[in-house]
Amino acid sequence: MPLLKSPDWPLLIDLYFFLVGLAGGAFMAAGVADIFGGTKDRVVTKVGSYLALLAMIPGPLFLIIDLGMPSRFFHMLMVPKAADTIGMSAITIGPFHIKPYSPMNLGSWALLGFGACAFVVALTLYLEDSGRARDLGPARGAFGAIGVLLGFFVAGYPGQLLAATARPFWTNARPLGALFIAVGAATGLAAIALILSLRGPEASGSLAKVRRAYTIALAIQGVVLIAVFMAVARGGPAWSVARGGLLTSGSYSLAFWGGAVVIGLLAPLALEIRDGFFQGYRRGPGMVVLASILILVGGFLTKYLIFAVGQA
Amino acid sequence: MARTLAMFTDTSVCIGCRACEVACKQWNQLEAEEPGWTGGYQTRPHFTDKTWRHVKFIEEKDKQGDPKWHLMSDVCKHCNEAGCLEACPTGAIYRTPFGTVDINQDICNGCRYCVSACPFGVVTFNHGTGRVNKCTFCVDRTSEGMQPACAKTCPTQSIQFGYRDELAKKAKQRLAELHAQGVKEANLYGEDTNGPLGGLNAFFLLLDKPEVYGLPQEPRLPQKPIWKDAGLSAGTAVLAGLGAIVAFRERGGGDGGGEQ
Numbered sequence: 001m002p003l004l005k006s007p008d009w010p011l012l013i014d015l016y017f018f019l020v021g022l023a024g025g026a027f028m029a030a031g032v033a034d035i036f037g038g039t040k041d042r043v044v045t046k047v048g049s050y051l052a053l054l055a056m057i058p059g060p061l062f063l064i065i066d067l068g069m070p071s072r073f074f075h076m077l078m079v080p081k082a083a084d085t086i087g088m089s090a091i092t093i094g095p096f097h098i099k100p101y102s103p104m105n106l107g108s109w110a111l112l113g114f115g116a117c118a119f120v121v122a123l124t125l126y127l128e129d130s131g132r133a134r135d136l137g138p139a140r141g142a143f144g145a146i147g148v149l150l151g152f153f154v155a156g157y158p159g160q161l162l163a164a165t166a167r168p169f170w171t172n173a174r175p176l177g178a179l180f181i182a183v184g185a186a187t188g189l190a191a192i193a194l195i196l197s198l199r200g201p202e203a204s205g206s207l208a209k210v211r212r213a214y215t216i217a218l219a220i221q222g223v224v225l226i227a228v229f230m231a232v233a234r235g236g237p238a239w240s241v242a243r244g245g246l247l248t249s250g251s252y253s254l255a256f257w258g259g260a261v262v263i264g265l266l267a268p269l270a271l272e273i274r275d276g277f278f279q280g281y282r283r284g285p286g287m288v289v290l291a292s293i294l295i296l297v298g299g300f301l302t303k304y305l306i307f308a309v310g311q312a
Numbered sequence: 313m314a315r316t317l318a319m320f321t322d323t324s325v326c327i328g329c330r331a332c333e334v335a336c337k338q339w340n341q342l343e344a345e346e347p348g349w350t351g352g353y354q355t356r357p358h359f360t361d362k363t364w365r366h367v368k369f370i371e372e373k374d375k376q377g378d379p380k381w382h383l384m385s386d387v388c389k390h391c392n393e394a395g396c397l398e399a400c401p402t403g404a405i406y407r408t409p410f411g412t413v414d415i416n417q418d419i420c421n422g423c424r425y426c427v428s429a430c431p432f433g434v435v436t437f438n439h440g441t442g443r444v445n446k447c448t449f450c451v452d453r454t455s456e457g458m459q460p461a462c463a464k465t466c467p468t469q470s471i472q473f474g475y476r477d478e479l480a481k482k483a484k485q486r487l488a489e490l491h492a493q494g495v496k497e498a499n500l501y502g503e504d505t506n507g508p509l510g511g512l513n514a515f516f517l518l519l520d521k522p523e524v525y526g527l528p529q530e531p532r533l534p535q536k537p538i539w540k541d542a543g544l545s546a547g548t549a550v551l552a553g554l555g556a557i558v559a560f561r562e563r564g565g566g567d568g569g570g571e572q
Contacts, residue, residue, distance in 0.1 A: 002526055002527055002531075003357070003358050003432070003433045003526040003527075004432075004433040005358070005427050005428075005430065005433040005435070005436060006427070007425065007428040007437075008427075008437070028552070032560050036560045036561050037561075067422050067423055068420075068421065068422015068423075068424070068437065068438075068441070068442030068444075069420070069421045069422045069442045070421075072419075072422075073421065075419055075421045076401045076402060076421070076423075079402060079403055079419050082406075083403065083406035085408075086400070086403035086405070086406050086407075087397055088398060090403070097402075097403045099398070099401065099403070101398045101538055104423065105402075148553070152545075152552075156545040159545070160541050160545060163538075163541055164399065164429065164534050164535045164541075165425075165429050166395055166428065166429055166431040166531075166534050167428050170428075171532075171534055174537055174540065175545075175548075177542065177544065177548075178548035179548075181549050182552060185552035209559045210559070212559035213556040213560065216555030216556070216558070217552050217555055217556075220548060220555065224548060310428075
């Protein structure tokens, strides 16, 4: 293996990856429920929007305190005077810069936009519910639609960011962005389901829809996870493939197979199918609490193990 | 853009004196470090935030079983397609008018993304300043018409400095010379501008395979397939979104679990 260096990002960064994915997924669910759902599904829009906004508050702070110079966090977007040779297809507008080949730069822009959309959508819901304004639907629809797209972006860019490095495993795991999007959707929906299941029977119709959606997201997560390992195995070089072996048969294999795959993916899938995914759900919220907690744990473990193995 | 400058490190004449390391530390005012035990004559395993020129002592056995060394003064490669430069979210890492890669310390905010994007493990985080650093190609000397401190000080001309096109010619001549003398393993690393990373502006003549020196055989620009990756991401996003739409669509029949 060539001599490489690790960025030594702490667990805080992985926690951010998890939260930002959950926020993107929850916001997507909120938007879909708002546009395609019925009037009763407003509860999903509310829970999803507030959850996304809430998850977005600590995340960026984690990023900032991890910087070597936290006071320069805004350099991600703007600097007083940048050179004009800062990378392929880089665009500089006044003090601002956009670097299409730097996922960290694009992600920072997306974070800003997503945060703004999540804030506006949450605000419209609050104003309507508190009776200070009526029918803000069109505004919510516009910011919601843009926010859903940006939400997918912020959920996925950390995966793209890891794949665009020279680190073993990450460098060949090209579908990591796709995987992080699937995990984000599943965990965001699971978090909504967990909250709805505490709300009692009036939300049970919406809850069934959320369960259906997270089960589909979980199935996508499984397929993309297989694609990630196929990409690593085919991508070479040998030292990078070998690092993937840490997950499948090395020191991380118990957490990977037992935690991320069986407990976090296969178990909730089996629970949902047994509970009536194909026939219409039968039972009450007990099973939902279990399944959604498993999905949240599994999603976190999946991201954590990938994060850790590239820096090991 | 000015004519591209380069450094050619010919490891076949390196004697492992480490004068380049010392000259680099002196000119760039880099602190001394405690040498650690690496199992041989090498003072440390790899570049650090205070060691930008690094002399490697690769220990091997010759045919008689006696130890022999491959010596190599390693340095930032100043890649024509630079992973660190593309990764940098702040624009702190930039290409100089001489074609080399430098880090603007007034802009870097210490995110360390470039550290993970360098295929050679060159860029290093400095915990003292909270920023990353690496060889600057002595930009403060070259811009005044002087050569980098390491090249200036090298007593055997293992490190040569000059215009890239001229140095590449010299390197090829030296390679032909060594091949004629029967040193068949000799090879050039990074000299070819059509090769990996568009060529390296600090290129090397090696006496064994690159892996022996801890260098990747085929270094790649990690950002290159990023739009293909983005396609996969977009496709997955569409699937996840469609999944949710299918689940939430009002069907009126109540088969979704009691709505209406």
